[in-house]
Amino acid sequence: MARISYDDQTAAAYKAVREVPRDGLGAWREAVQRHLRPSPGMTVVDIGAGTGAFATAFSDWFDLAILAVEPSAAMRAQIPRRPGIEVLGGHASALPLPDHSADGAWLSLVIHHIPDLEAAACEIRRVLRPGAPALIRQGFPGRADTTHTFPTNMRGLTEEEFLRGKERLRRAVQHAGHTARTETRTNWLDLLVLR
Numbered sequence: 001m002a003r004i005s006y007d008d009q010t011a012a013a014y015k016a017v018r019e020v021p022r023d024g025l026g027a028w029r030e031a032v033q034r035h036l037r038p039s040p041g042m043t044v045v046d047i048g049a050g051t052g053a054f055a056t057a058f059s060d061w062f063d064l065a066i067l068a069v070e071p072s073a074a075m076r077a078q079i080p081r082r083p084g085i086e087v088l089g090g091h092a093s094a095l096p097l098p099d100h101s102a103d104g105a106w107l108s109l110v111i112h113h114i115p116d117l118e119a120a121a122c123e124i125r126r127v128l129r130p131g132a133p134a135l136i137r138q139g140f141p142g143r144a145d146t147t148h149t150f151p152t153n154m155r156g157l158t159e160e161e162f163l164r165g166k167e168r169l170r171r172a173v174q175h176a177g178h179t180a181r182t183e184t185r186t187n188w189l190d191l192l193v194l195r
C-alpha cells in the first residue's frame, strides 16, 4: 500500500525537494551505464516514474526511449513532456505495455509501495525482452539510512509534533554553533540488478 498519497501538494513538494539535483547523480549514471549497457534508442520502462527525474536523466545521458509508467496523475503531471519520454498511467502489477517490449526496467524508491510484489514481478518479466535487466534503486531493511524520506514524511506530523521538532532542531543548531559540519551531505541506496 502506498505510504503516502501522491496528490497535487505532495507531487509539487516532491519536485521541489526530493529530486536529487543532476550533478548529484554521477554515481548512479555510472552504475546504470555498467549494468544496463545502454545504447541510443533502447527502450526502458521507468516504473513508478514519479516526477520524471530519472526518466529525463536517462533520456539526456543515454538517448534512450523511456516509457514512464506512474499511477498518480499529480506525479505524472510533473514529468516533463518531451521527445523520447512517453508518459503512461499504470502501476507495477498492470503495466500498459505489450509483451517483450522493453530492454530494461528501472524502479527507483518504488517497491515499498507495491502491494503485490509477485504480481509485479510477473508483469515486469512479461514486458521485458528475454535477458533484459530490472534495476531496483532502493533502501532495503538494515542496509541504508532512510533520511531521504524526511521532507514528505513531515506531512504526517500533527502541528504540535511539527512545532516541537522544529524547536528541538533550533536548539541543536544553536548548540552546535560554529562546530557544525557544512560539507555536502550524502546518503546511499542499493542498486539491485535482476536478469
Ligand SMILES: C[S@@+](CC[C@H](N)C(=O)[O-])C[C@H]1O[C@@H](n2cnc3c(N)ncnc32)[C@H](O)[C@@H]1O
Residues within 6 Å of the ligand: 002, 006, 019, 047, 048, 049, 050, 051, 052, 053, 054, 069, 070, 071, 072, 075, 090, 091, 092, 093, 107, 108, 109, 110, 113, 114, 115
Ligand atoms: C518515492 S516516489 C519515487 C519516484 C521516482 N521513481 C524517483 O525515484 O524519483 C514513489 C512513486 O511510486 C509510485 N507508486 C505507488 N504505487 C505504485 C505501484 N503500485 N506501481 C508503480 N508505482 C507506484 C508513486 O505514485 C510515486 O510516484
